[in-house]
Amino acid sequence: MDSRPSFNPLSFFLSFFLSFSPHSDLGTGTEVYDIVLSFFGDASEEVKSSAAFALGNLAAGKLNQYVPKILQEIKQQPKKQYLLLHSLKEVINQESQKDNAKNLVPFAEEVWSILFNNCESEEEGTRSAVAECLGKLTLINPQKYLPTLLQNLSSKSAFTRATVVVASKFTFAAGSSEYNTLFRSLLEGIIPLTKDADLIVRRVSLQALNSAALNKPVPVRDLLQQILPAVYDANVVQKDLIKIVTMGPFKYEVDDGLDYRKAAFECLLTLLNTYHDVIGIFDFMERVQLGLQDKFDIKLLSNLILVQLCLLFPNAAVQSMSPHPFFLSSLSGD
Amino acid sequence: MTKMKDSAVKQELEKNDELVRSTLRAVATLSHLPEVESNSKFEGFIKTIKGSEHASKYETILLETKDASDAMDTS
Numbered sequence: 001m002d003s004r005p006s007f008n009p010l011s012f013f014l015s016f017f018l019s020f021s022p023h024s025d026l027g028t029g030t031e032v033y034d035i036v037l038s039f040f041g042d043a044s045e046e047v048k049s050s051a052a053f054a055l056g057n058l059a060a061g062k063l064n065q066y067v068p069k070i071l072q073e074i075k076q077q078p079k080k081q082y083l084l085l086h087s088l089k090e091v092i093n094q095e096s097q098k099d100n101a102k103n104l105v106p107f108a109e110e111v112w113s114i115l116f117n118n119c120e121s122e123e124e125g126t127r128s129a130v131a132e133c134l135g136k137l138t139l140i141n142p143q144k145y146l147p148t149l150l151q152n153l154s155s156k157s158a159f160t161r162a163t164v165v166v167a168s169k170f171t172f173a174a175g176s177s178e179y180n181t182l183f184r185s186l187l188e189g190i191i192p193l194t195k196d197a198d199l200i201v202r203r204v205s206l207q208a209l210n211s212a213a214l215n216k217p218v219p220v221r222d223l224l225q226q227i228l229p230a231v232y233d234a235n236v237v238q239k240d241l242i243k244i245v246t247m248g249p250f251k252y253e254v255d256d257g258l259d260y261r262k263a264a265f266e267c268l269l270t271l272l273n274t275y276h277d278v279i280g281i282f283d284f285m286e287r288v289q290l291g292l293q294d295k296f297d298i299k300l301l302s303n304l305i306l307v308q309l310c311l312l313f314p315n316a317a318v319q320s321m322s323p324h325p326f327f328l329s330s331l332s333g334d
Numbered sequence: 335m336t337k338m339k340d341s342a343v344k345q346e347l348e349k350n351d352e353l354v355r356s357t358l359r360a361v362a363t364l365s366h367l368p369e370v371e372s373n374s375k376f377e378g379f380i381k382t383i384k385g386s387e388h389a390s391k392y393e394t395i396l397l398e399t400k401d402a403s404d405a406m407d408t409s
Binding site: 296299300304323328 | 336349351352353354356357359360364367369376379382383388
């Protein structure tokens, strides 16, 4: 149980208590619910997150009794939303795994719409909790919900686009290949978002492509001729995203494109490992050469890619490093 | 203040060392390839490394990666 924090008497009590709650009757439901909810206002983050987990566990046993209350709170208590969403995530986690999620189905529609209303939260933590809930909920009825995710990839709100892309990433990782046709459409919608106006959307789109490349080889192979150029474009340093910041006597560079370029190099490694039979090696090598001259994290990734290339394409690996030893710059502390 | 500076310097050195090792690993893996033997330019780079401050690190990594590439051959 990763969510269980380090020792704290109160959170220990909550964790202990929640381990009994799903299937046993602890007094009248309302009392227990109110007690757990009262810890949402606690000063300690540990206690708050234990309480969120406890509430989720409590509700997972008795959806009819608690889920409507949790949904009500989400609507009325914006400050507690983050914790409530974590409780909801716990409910969805547990219920989506048993009996074809039959307990969850009656609530799916309402939960879905509440989640969508929270897509636009400015808090990244809230959005990622929403995305995980949306992803898991999608998988209880992919036929119905995957098209809704697809539709919202073109939302006007950048936060919504980002949340929906992250939700899609969850579905690539956990969804059944039975829905490959739908996954293919979703991927087709995500590829252009690697050039979105919003940098967060670009980064999460590349991360979603990476997850698809790892988990959904059939649709990815189908779309590889669209995916590769998108990733290759994202590998290149974009000068307009580099800003010079002055602090006292010092000037240093801030590269707003670094995170999403890093995601693009992670894609490159995955694509090489899984689709080396179909990638054009010379275009690919050009990107590796760029990576070897990029920032720290990207240099490390590029070295890993180079090692893989030695095994898969020894000739190309040697030839591409011969005209110029790109790796030597990393050894001289540049 | 000095402490903070020290730990920042230490962190920087560790990062640098990580990068040097990862680079040497890639170079060593390349150098085990038969394709390298006929490549005089590449042999020049290796000579540069062997004559640099990284020489002993490179030798160690060369041995480690040799085992890995031998294991590949037999599989």
